[in-house]
Amino acid sequence: MTALIYLIPAALFLALLGLGAFIWTVKSGQYDDMDGAKWRIFIDDDQDDHIPD
């Protein structure tokens, strides 16, 4: 049972890490444009570079 002494903090730390990551995504505005995000993957920004003049 002594394993619990470090297993409990370890579990909580990992979970807090996840929570912190989620809070960061909210604060950095990643949920502000839910409609635009799904479309942006279709934009081929680097396409022009591959087409020789």
Place this chain on the structure above:
Amino acid sequence: MSISDTEESRGCPTMGGPVAQKGAAADPSAFVRHEDDGLSHLDLLVRGARCAGCISKIEKGVNAIAGVQTSQLNLSTGKLTVGWVPGAADPGIIARTVADLGYQVSPYDPGEAEEERDKQGRFLLLCMAVAGFAAMNIMLFSVSVWAGFSGEMQENTRSLFHWVSALIALPAAAFAGQPFFRSAFASLRKGKANMDVPISLAVLLALGVSLYETITGGEHAYFDAAVMLLFFLLIGRWLDHRLRGQTRLAARELLSLQSATANRIEADGSVHAVQARDIAPGDTIILWPGDRAPVDGQITAGRSDVDMALVSGESAPGLVEKGDFIRAGMVNLTDKLTVLAKARTEDSLLAELTRLVEAGETARGKFVKLADRAAQAYVPIVHTLAVLSFVGWILVGAGVHHAVLISAAVLIITCPCALGLAAPAVQIVAVGRLFKRGVLVKAGDALERLAEIDTVLLDKTGTLTLGKPRLVNAADINDEALELAAKLARTSRHPLSRALADLAGPGAVAKDATETAGHGVEGHVDGVRVRLGRADWTGVNDADQQASGLWLVAEGRDPVHFIFEDALRLDAADMVAGLMARGYDVEMLSGDRKAPALAAAADAGIKNVSFELTPQEKIARVEALVRDGKTVLMIGDGLNDAPALAAANVSMSLASAADASQAAADMVLQGEKLLPVLTAIDISRAARGRILQNFGFAAGYNMVAVPLAVFGFVTPMIAAIAMSSSSIIVTLNALRPFKRHTPS
């Protein structure tokens, strides 16, 4: 594919949206902000963008302007944020670039109330995350405790687990419970109990009892149940908030209509772009073709055609000249006008209509949502039950400690988790389904209201009819004559010219075309002088001159007559028949004259017709019906319909409608068809049925679970299982596809 400035590359590449008229952009200089990063910033509201092609086109187009450093388009809100080195770029050019790409663009003025709501959305999301984190981690300990319940776990280990759970649950609940605690407190102060009161009580009591148990080394702690309850309820809250976000979008469009800029002539003769709300009576402003009048005023110089569709619903433009009055919201079509402002923006007709819209929306706010109605019946029952079981257990000789534990279990198990999810989950699904069928629903409860209607009121111009002139005698006109006319028509903003140009498609224009307001367009094609316009102006001797006709006259060819008519939408009669088949009373309210109103009503199959109505009379009719106990659906499009749309119990508008009408309406039909009205009604009825079904599930679950709780069989494990399973059942039932009711 390269983006060139051809007509084909204008507007949304998937061709879903209305294409703005070229170059129609107000100068947004007055809205430029200077920020800490050393750049000048401008927010523009872009309408008509809806796909990857739009994002790419707009951002690339704006980035290509010299001096522009950043441009970011938010597709959900339509907000385009542009940053540039101060002085290096002209805000007017930025707006015009977007307008030239084929999108409607106006300065973005969010207003304080809206920013506040955005913050609230983020806060709900944060609360949900914290509750979810806490629920999952407490479950880690709770499951261990339940698994070791048969005696394998020592008492001090259990106590440790309870303490750790308490350490997670108490701060998490204090944070994530705020939306409920605040709302419950506010409601109690008004002497009422909303659904948040039993929620808050259950959470607080569960936490209190569990803390007491933890301190005294007891067996049962409900930390997991309390936090999981918050988690499920916050999911429902957030879904609800997202639904209401679409209403915010519409309100912003109404604001953008007013936040336009105007070109004011200063005392020294220079012209400056200022915010429309800064225009004072006595100021002189310039209206270029394509500009919308920001205030009511009198024309001091110039002569032009003016589009009054937005103000009066009349589709034919009128000719104005020096001395005439124009109202806010009218659009200048042909020539430069100089206008002396006679009223402030807040005193203008547009502002008065906006106020009427707001008044109607306040009245509509009295509608009580299904979930709230259920809560009103539910709250007293739950609290009585909890008190009764407390008293009951005391009477049969149990200790106060035991009795409190039981009543806490009753509150937890009856907590309206499923009620909180039942309505928003169904509405999200129904709204998504309607969106695919071309109906944009702006308010979740609009579906509930739509399911209860018994009377349908319809506007004529632009609703039952297309609202745009259509060439009637296309069969009599050869392609060559049409193309010749289109070469002139493409240069003009007049509705009849637009109709011709749309019909002919993109193409060349006559080089030296000049437009004479109220008469027509003249130009040279292949060295031949060509005129397109009114009969008397083109020199045609037509005995019975058609008011709604254009003549094409060129040397060396016979004059060609183009006849136009505002035709009924193809599916208008089908829609009216469908409404009647569903047992609704259908009535037409038109601002138009008697003869065309009666003719359109006869074609559409409507028997009750009112005509020559002012906006006030339209509201009066709606209010009279509502007073008689009717539930009214109003479908309209003009600015003159906007107040009536807001006054009706539920309202629909069309994508081609005035911005203010779209803002006032609960739903907007995308596209030119009316049959989606029937789809919307059927889906709203099905959604209502599904919500009631979900309430039924919730009630059934309570009938099983409540006796267990009252008689003291509910352990923390049973509470957790019962609560999550009822929420999951309700959500799955909401996601089940709707049956199709619409006869095809």
